[in-house]
Amino acid sequence: xxxxxxLRPVERTLGFVLKAVVLAVFVxxxxxxxxxxxxxxxxTLAFPPTWIPAAPQWINFAEAMSAGPFLTYARNSVxxxxxxxxxxxxxxxxxxxxxxxxxxxxxxxxxxMVLLAxxxxxxxxxxxxxxxxxxxxxxxxxLPQIIPFMSSAFGIFLLRQYFMQIxxxxxxxxxxxxxxEFAIIRKIMIPMSMPALATIALFSFVSxxxxxxxxxxMTDSAGVRPLTMGIAVLRETEGISNWHIIMAGNVVLVVxxxxxxxxxxxHIVKAFxxxxxx
Amino acid sequence: MAxxxxxxxxxxxxxxxxxxxxNLKIEDGKFTVLVGPSGCGKTTLMRMIAGLDPQTSGSVxxxxxDVSRVAPGQRGVAMVFQNYAIYPTMSVRENxxxxxxxxxxxxxxxxxxxxxxxxxxxxxxxxxxxxxTLSGGxxxxxxxxxxxxKKPSVFLMDEPLSNLDAKLxxxxxxxxxxxxxxxxxxxxxxxxxxxxxxxMADTIVLMNQGQIxxxxxxxxxxxxxxxxxxxxxxxxxxxxVGDLGEDGVKFGFRPENAxxxxxxxxxxxxxxxxIVTREMLGSETIYQVRSARHSxxxxxxxxxxxxxxxxxxxxxPDKMFFFxxxxxRIERDDARFDGYMKALRGLSHx
Amino acid sequence: MNNxxxxxxxxxxxxxxxxxxxxxxxxxYPVIYLVKLSFYKYNLMNASKSKFIGLDNFKQIFxxxxxxxxxxxxxxxxxxxxxxxMILSLLIAVWLNRKSRFNxxxxxxxxxxxxxxxxxxxxxWMWLMEPSHGLLNFLLKAIGLPTSQWLQSSSTAMISVIIxxxxxxxxxxxxxxxxxxxxxxxxxxxxxxxxNASKFKVFYKITLPLISPQLFFILIIMTxxxxxxxxTVKIMTGGGPNNATTTLVYYIYEFRTxxxxxxxxxxxxxxxxxxxxxxxxxxLLASKVHYQ
Ligand SMILES: Nc1ncnc2c1ncn2[C@@H]1O[C@H](COP(=O)(O)OP(=O)(O)O)[C@@H](O)[C@H]1O
Ligand SMILES: [Mg+2]
Numbered sequence: 001x002x003x004x005x006x007l008r009p010v011e012r013t014l015g016f017v018l019k020a021v022v023l024a025v026f027v028x029x030x031x032x033x034x035x036x037x038x039x040x041x042x043x044t045l046a047f048p049p050t051w052i053p054a055a056p057q058w059i060n061f062a063e064a065m066s067a068g069p070f071l072t073y074a075r076n077s078v079x080x081x082x083x084x085x086x087x088x089x090x091x092x093x094x095x096x097x098x099x100x101x102x103x104x105x106x107x108x109x110x111x112x113m114v115l116l117a118x119x120x121x122x123x124x125x126x127x128x129x130x131x132x133x134x135x136x137x138x139x140x141x142x143l144p145q146i147i148p149f150m151s152s153a154f155g156i157f158l159l160r161q162y163f164m165q166i167x168x169x170x171x172x173x174x175x176x177x178x179x180x181e182f183a184i185i186r187k188i189m190i191p192m193s194m195p196a197l198a199t200i201a202l203f204s205f206v207s208x209x210x211x212x213x214x215x216x217x218m219t220d221s222a223g224v225r226p227l228t229m230g231i232a233v234l235r236e237t238e239g240i241s242n243w244h245i246i247m248a249g250n251v252v253l254v255v256x257x258x259x260x261x262x263x264x265x266x267h268i269v270k271a272f273x274x275x276x277x278x
Numbered sequence: 279m280a281x282x283x284x285x286x287x288x289x290x291x292x293x294x295x296x297x298x299x300x301n302l303k304i305e306d307g308k309f310t311v312l313v314g315p316s317g318c319g320k321t322t323l324m325r326m327i328a329g330l331d332p333q334t335s336g337s338v339x340x341x342x343x344d345v346s347r348v349a350p351g352q353r354g355v356a357m358v359f360q361n362y363a364i365y366p367t368m369s370v371r372e373n374x375x376x377x378x379x380x381x382x383x384x385x386x387x388x389x390x391x392x393x394x395x396x397x398x399x400x401x402x403x404x405x406x407x408x409x410x411t412l413s414g415g416x417x418x419x420x421x422x423x424x425x426x427x428k429k430p431s432v433f434l435m436d437e438p439l440s441n442l443d444a445k446l447x448x449x450x451x452x453x454x455x456x457x458x459x460x461x462x463x464x465x466x467x468x469x470x471x472x473x474x475x476x477x478m479a480d481t482i483v484l485m486n487q488g489q490i491x492x493x494x495x496x497x498x499x500x501x502x503x504x505x506x507x508x509x510x511x512x513x514x515x516x517x518x519v520g521d522l523g524e525d526g527v528k529f530g531f532r533p534e535n536a537x538x539x540x541x542x543x544x545x546x547x548x549x550x551x552x553i554v555t556r557e558m559l560g561s562e563t564i565y566q567v568r569s570a571r572h573s574x575x576x577x578x579x580x581x582x583x584x585x586x587x588x589x590x591x592x593x594x595p596d597k598m599f600f601f602x603x604x605x606x607r608i609e610r611d612d613a614r615f616d617g618y619m620k621a622l623r624g625l626s627h628x
Numbered sequence: 629m630n631n632x633x634x635x636x637x638x639x640x641x642x643x644x645x646x647x648x649x650x651x652x653x654x655x656x657y658p659v660i661y662l663v664k665l666s667f668y669k670y671n672l673m674n675a676s677k678s679k680f681i682g683l684d685n686f687k688q689i690f691x692x693x694x695x696x697x698x699x700x701x702x703x704x705x706x707x708x709x710x711x712x713x714m715i716l717s718l719l720i721a722v723w724l725n726r727k728s729r730f731n732x733x734x735x736x737x738x739x740x741x742x743x744x745x746x747x748x749x750x751x752x753w754m755w756l757m758e759p760s761h762g763l764l765n766f767l768l769k770a771i772g773l774p775t776s777q778w779l780q781s782s783s784t785a786m787i788s789v790i791i792x793x794x795x796x797x798x799x800x801x802x803x804x805x806x807x808x809x810x811x812x813x814x815x816x817x818x819x820x821x822x823x824n825a826s827k828f829k830v831f832y833k834i835t836l837p838l839i840s841p842q843l844f845f846i847l848i849i850m851t852x853x854x855x856x857x858x859x860t861v862k863i864m865t866g867g868g869p870n871n872a873t874t875t876l877v878y879y880i881y882e883f884r885t886x887x888x889x890x891x892x893x894x895x896x897x898x899x900x901x902x903x904x905x906x907x908x909x910x911x912l913l914a915s916k917v918h919y920q
Binding site for chain 3: 016019022023025026027029030032033036044045047048049090091092094095097098099102104107110113114116117119120121123124125126127128129130131132147148149150151153156181206209210211212213216217228231232234235241243246247250253254257258261265268269272273
Binding site for chain 1: 328330349350351352355356357359360361363364365366367368376377380381424428
């Protein structure tokens with residue numbers, strides 16, 4: 001653009017510095033978390049603050065992890081997240097295909113129902129869902145954190161959009177090649193929709209790994225709780241001012257997400273942009 | 279190999295009737311071209327043969343057998359789509375093999391068929407490539423190979439050449455004609471391009487607004503168009519048409535059948551006019567001549583006139599056509615024919 | 629042969645059945661159940677002893693001060709978050725709109741908090757906002773400003789929670805706005821440049837109207853998202869100090885075990901508010917927003 005090239009070097013440098021400051025505002029808290037997680041208790045109290053610990057205190061991590069059944073928490077987080085993703089994909093693929101490629105009576109109304117479900121938050125429905133699941137006698141399992149999410153409205157919506165873009169002729173070719181509808185989905189639709197499926201899976205991963213509210217209201221015992229809840233109670237079990245231990249636990253919770261973000265940031269960003277603009 | 283028959287077939291989308299009570303027989307082993315303007319129902323007709331969009335009423339017969347309730351994959355037809363519809367995530371080999379696999383053809387047989395077909399269409403070096411890395415012409419060949427390998431009894435092609443550039447299109451036309459000779463299968467070919475229809479067809483089925491206008495070999499359609507629509511659809515530039523001023527009848531003659539001369543000749547029909555445009559195409563020149571009441575296109579092999587020049591346009595009686603008020607051509611042995619010929623004489627020299 | 633068309637007719641329904649089943653079972657039915665519960669005094673130990681009490685729960689809601697205080701807190705929180713996030717993310721998006729490597733890095737950096745669990749975010753900020761050893765007060769002191777009690781004083785707790793929420797979500801909305809900005813065809817700007825329009829005028833007269841559908845949509849999801857705020861409050865303040873940060877969902881949460889009927893009635897009110905907001909926004913959207 002015309003005015004960009006007109007900027008003088010001073011203005012340019014200023015802009016650069018300003019952007020760096022903004023970046024720091026958003027990234028520094030995480031660096032500070034990592035730094036604190038490696039400090040001694042004394043260092044956390046020091047004034048001025050300790051920017052870089054004298055000797056990294058790895059023991060903080062052991063300390064944090066011994067505060068509760070963290071292995072169980074981690075296993076629960078992994079199980080819940082992966083099961084939700086798998087279940088959602090199994091449920092969503094045939095539904096998205098039917099909504100995208102078949103004509104049937106009531107299609108519009110049924111799809112509107114999917115979108116409506118998108119608008120109703122769990123914060124509204126959690127009490128009746130809890131009562132219902134308690135009735136089924138499965139509150140003390142991981143299921144209450146998995147099955148209520150079997151239908152991902154966002155996923156069905158996005159995948160349907162993607163399926164609709166696949167030319168009808170390709171599907172018709174396959175029908176003329178005597179492929180069953182199941183074979184069409186498995187051998188043509190799914191391979192062609194890999195980017196969308198990856199986007200949806202990553203979005204689910206981030207949402208469910210990070211979830212705090214739902215496990216909080218659905219679980220009654222430590223054995224079925226995820227990492228987020230384990231970390232959140234560290235302040236109670238480890239003492240309010242033991243920030244080095246709390247931050248160590250926090251690092252454990254954040255690292256998997258940051259790793260996935262580092263590997264697939266493009267897909268994740270896309271997933272979130274889609275979830276916003278549709 | 280099989281013939282195809284439409285018996286009282288009607289097709290509507292929701293309330294919109296696209297094809298109404300159509301009867302048509304496509305002969306076994308022939309290269310039949312469905313031609314007509316965009317939106318006239320050619321694709322709809324073809325999709326009914328394939329079973330992709332079954333007819334609303336009536337029946338479709340393939341090889342004498344009613345296939346109305348047979349699934350597309352079991353009708354023994356293969357189809358080549360305008361956009362090729364190649365499976366983008368499969369290699370060329372997997373694309374060609376897909377139908378065979380679904381039909382449970384054993385592996386050795388499959389490999390043998392794929393090898394031989396890919397050699398026929400010149401794809402043997404590309405078998406392990408993904409479609410995205412192929413050119414338009416190569417993709418077209420993949421689509422053809424995929425259709426051929428199933429040994430269908432009917433070959434359906436919906437504007438298969440329209441995505442190719444002009445040169446490749448001409449080359450593929452020849453290859454398709456040869457392929458038809460070699461396979462001897464029934465070919466049904468859809469196009470909106472009358473040149474393609476004329477050059478490839480054994481039989482042309484000319485359609486307009488869901489109705490068959492004429493069904494005949496190319497020469498017949500050209501020399502004996504059954505109605506005004508056929509006369510004006512086939513041929514470039516289209517047939518010149520003018521009002522006779524009697525019974526709502528129209529007369530017509532083809533641009534290459536008019537003769538231009540500086541002085542009036544002794545033609546049956548002869549009018550004076552001014553040349554308004556001149557298109558020099560190399561081997562021939564096309565003039566637009568405006569007379570007092572009409573404007574005619576004339577195709578000449580010689581380039582003798584210039585724009586704004588006054589000329590005489592003449593047509594021999596045996597090159598003249600008449601069409602009744604209903605659009606139908608009036609036969610030469612029709613009682614009224616001579617009367618119209620006389621009336622035409624009266625129009626001359628205006 | 630004959631049952632094939634039958635199968636083809638029911639096939640779409642079979643394929644959407646699991647998805648629709650999930651939605652009906654876990655969204656639609658619970659909503660109906662919620663409304664039913666709101667008319668009862670529910671007995672958790674023995675559901676058969678639950679008593680239908682008509683609109684009593686609702687009467688109670690609208691006569692209790694703590695409900696109105698929670699509602700007010702939620703509205704304050706929502707207005708604060710929506711206004712700040714909207715302004716800041718719009719500014720940052722316009723500023724970072726030009727495609728360059730550094731801009732992309734800054735965008736990715738700003739976005740990072742959005743994919744981190746609110747649990748982590750809350751804990752990190754509690755540490756930063758710690759009154760005696762936290763980094764924020766150190767920085768304030770270092771540049772000679774008065775320090776703050778942040779989350780521990782009822783006068784600053786709400787704004788502190790708002791700051792954290794804004795900080796977490798700015799990156800997300802920046803991304804969406806940048807995507808919207810980049811979908812504007814450059815030819816429009818070139819035409820404006822030829823017409824010698826000022827930068828401000830271009831923004832106000834061209835950019836803003838063109839991205840207004842997306843801005844409106846953002847406004848809706850931001851408002852609804854803010855209205856159901858819970859996690860931040862639960863971890864950072866526990867609704868305190870002195871109920872200064874008790875929001876609607878937190879309020880429902882606190883009643884969820886002992887007064888299920890009352891909590892459900894509050895849930896119905898929350899749902900009604902969300903529905904009303906959505907409706908109003910869509911009405912406005914239909915009448916105000918410019919489309920390309
Ligand atoms: N799936 C459909 N739904 C509704 N109308 C259709 C559909 N397919 C075709 N039509 C209509 O049928 C008519 C014929 O279409 P088509 O067979 O595609 O024409 P052609 O192939 O000769 O160009 C057109 O008017 C078109 O709008
Ligand atoms: Mg067509």
